[in-house]
Amino acid sequence: MNATQTQTRAPIEFWLDFASGYAYFAALEIEALAERHGRSVVWRPFTLGAAFKITGAQGLSRTPLKSEYARHDWQRLARLKGVAFKLPERHPKVGLPAIRAFYHLERKDPHAAARLAKHIITGYFRDDLDTDDPHAIARLASVLGFDHEMMLAGMIDPEIKLIARQHGEAAVARGVFGSPWIFVDGEPFWGSDRLPMVDRWLAQGAW
Numbered sequence: 001m002n003a004t005q006t007q008t009r010a011p012i013e014f015w016l017d018f019a020s021g022y023a024y025f026a027a028l029e030i031e032a033l034a035e036r037h038g039r040s041v042v043w044r045p046f047t048l049g050a051a052f053k054i055t056g057a058q059g060l061s062r063t064p065l066k067s068e069y070a071r072h073d074w075q076r077l078a079r080l081k082g083v084a085f086k087l088p089e090r091h092p093k094v095g096l097p098a099i100r101a102f103y104h105l106e107r108k109d110p111h112a113a114a115r116l117a118k119h120i121i122t123g124y125f126r127d128d129l130d131t132d133d134p135h136a137i138a139r140l141a142s143v144l145g146f147d148h149e150m151m152l153a154g155m156i157d158p159e160i161k162l163i164a165r166q167h168g169e170a171a172v173a174r175g176v177f178g179s180p181w182i183f184v185d186g187e188p189f190w191g192s193d194r195l196p197m198v199d200r201w202l203a204q205g206a207w
Contacts, residue, residue, distance in 0.1 A: 009037075009038055009039050010039075010185055011034075011039060011040040011041060011042045012030065012033075012034045012039050012040070012041050012042070012182060012183070012184055012198075013041075013042050013044055013182065013183035014026070014027075014030050014041050014042065014043050014044060014180060014182055015044040015045075015046060015171055015176055015179065015180065015181040015182070015183075016043070016044070016045055016046075016117075016121065016179050016180045016181075017045070017046065017047055017048045017095070017179040018045055018093075018095040018098050018099070018120055018121050018124055018131050019061075019091065019092035019093050019094070019095055019124065019131070020048070020179035020180065021061075021070060021074040021085075021087075021125065022074075022179065022180060022191060022192040022193075023121065023179045023180040023192070024074075024085070024121050024122070024124070024125045025074075025077055025078075025081065025083075025192045026180040026182075026192035026195060027117075027118055027121050027122070027180070028081070028083060028122075029192075029195060030180075030182070030195070031118075033195060033198065033199055033202075036199075036202075037199075037202040037203065039202065041114065042110075042114075043102070043113065043114045043117040043118075044167060044171070045095075045098070045099045045102050045103075045117055045120075045167075046099065046164075046167055046168040046171050046176075047094055047095065047096065047099065047168055048177075048178070048179055049094065050168040050169060050171065050172050051171070051172050051176060051177040051178070061091055061092045062092070071087065074087075077192075084125075084126045085125055085126070086125065086126060086127075086128070087125070088124055088125070088128040088129065088130070089128060093124075093130065093131045093132045094131075094132060095120075095124075095131030095132060096132070096164070097131065097132060097133065097134040097137050097155045098120050098131035098137050099164050100154065100155045100157075100160050100161060100164045101116065101120075101134075101137045101138070101141060101151055101154060101155050102116060102117050102120070103160055103163045103164050103167065104151065104154025104155065104157065104160045105141070105146065105151070105154070107160075107163075112144075112146070115144065116140075116141060116144060116146070119140060119144060120137070120140065123140060134152055134155045134156070135152070137151065137155065138151040138152045138155075174188075175188065176188075177190075178190045178191065180192055182194065182195075182198055184198055184201055184202060187201065187206065189201075
């Protein structure tokens with residue numbers, strides 16, 4: 001499939017909370033999955049707290065019984081897929097600086113922002129990246145070639161804060177209540193275990 005055909009197909013929307021273990025595993029595969037079907041990926045980080053205010057739910061890591069199972073399952077998934085996985089200290093983090101850094105960079109370069117998002121979530125679940133620390137996010141961005149001071153300034157920019165909040169509100173308005181959440185041509189899929197279904201949907205069309 002050529003580049004023109006790829007560009008005419010709507011991108012896959014990949015909504016994720018940077019502290020979501022299941023989003024981490026999906027983040028490792030979503031771009032390859034999209035490429036197989038001539039699609040691109042639009043990364044959409046947000047905080048699940050916006051959805052929890054509506055649903056009354058709590059995150060897996062803050063819910064008794066569910067937390068123990070999720071931690072066991074994440075380690076099991078990591079062994080199955082042969083990838084590194086280590087919960088950071090003080091998990092889960094809200095990660096607002098990381099989200100704002102993404103949207104700040106996206107205004108300048110969406111492809112660069114997508115690269116940063118992937119490094120943020122892998123850094124969180126492999127290297128104890130503190131997504132609540134603007135300086136830690138700016139240091140990561142500088143390693144990737146982005147200006148340290150520019151990133152710090154973006155994370156405190158009122159306009160960027162508003163943009164990040166609006167994306168969270170838009171997610172909830174569209175019915176997003178979990179992470180990862182994937183939209184394919186408007187069709188919603190919740191969870192990393194839905195990636196095979198997404199793959200089939202893209203290959204065969206709706207059913």
